[in-house]
Amino acid sequence: MTTTESDIDALDFHGQALPCAACRHRDWLAEGACRPGQACVHDRYARRIDRFFSWHPELAADYLEHPYFEARAVAAKYAPVFRLLPLLDDPDETVRWSAAARLPQRHLLRLRDDPHREVRIRVAHRLQGSELESMRHDTDYYVRLVVARRLPEHRLGLLLNDPEPQVRRELARRLDSSRLICLAADEDAEVRLEVARRLPPHLLVWLCGDADWRVRYAVTERIAPKQLAALLADPDPEVHALAHERLAQCREPPFPTDHQGEQHG
Known part of the structure; x- marks a missing residue:
C-alpha cells in the first residue's frame, strides 16, 4: 500500500508531539501561516519543513x-547563499549536499574528496573545466560517469582506461566517431556494441570477427556492401541472414528486367 503525506504523523524529530505552545511562531497558527501536519519547521518530515520555508x-x-x-538541509535551499559556507563542514552529508547545490564553484573544491558519494556526485554535476577533470580518478564509478557525461568531447580521452565499463560505454556514445577505434577492442561487449553503432562504416571491418553476435549484427547493419562477404558465413544465423539480405538488395538491378513498362506500337 502506498504511503501518502497524510499518513505520516505530525511529530517532531524526537518523535514527540509538535511544540506548538512553545514555538516562536505560535501566533501564526490562527492566521494559517503555519499548519501542523502540512507546513511546520519543527516537523520531522522534510516536505512539511520545505513547505514552511517556501x-x-x-x-x-x-x-x-x-x-x-533535515531542517538545516531544507533551510539551505532558501537561505542567502553567503550564509551557506559553514555548512560545507556540517556533520551530515544531506546538509553538505544541499549547500553544494547553491554555493559558487570555487567553494565546492573542498568537497571533491567528501567522504559521501552523493555529495561528490553533486559536486561533479556542478564543477567545470580542470576542476571537473580532477574528479576523473574518484573511487566511485558513478562520480566518474558524471565526469564522462560532462567533460568536453576533446577531453574524453582522459577516461579511456577507466576500469568501469559503464564509464567507457559513455565514452563510446560521446567520442567523435573518428576516435572510436580506440574502443573497438574493449573487453566489455556493451562498449564494443556502442562502437559498432557509431564507428564510420569503412572501419567496421575491425569488428567483423567480434566474439559477441550482437556486435557483429550491428556491424552487418552498417558495414559497406563490398565488405559484407566477411559476414556471409557468420556462425550466428541472424547475422549471416542479414548479411545475405543486404547483399541481395545491393545486387538488385536498378530497373525492371521485364518489358511491362514499354510502349507497344
Missing part, C-alpha cells in the same frame, strides 16, 4: 544551525 523564506537563515539535519 511560505517564509526570510526565516531560513535562522535555522541553519538547527539540531535536526
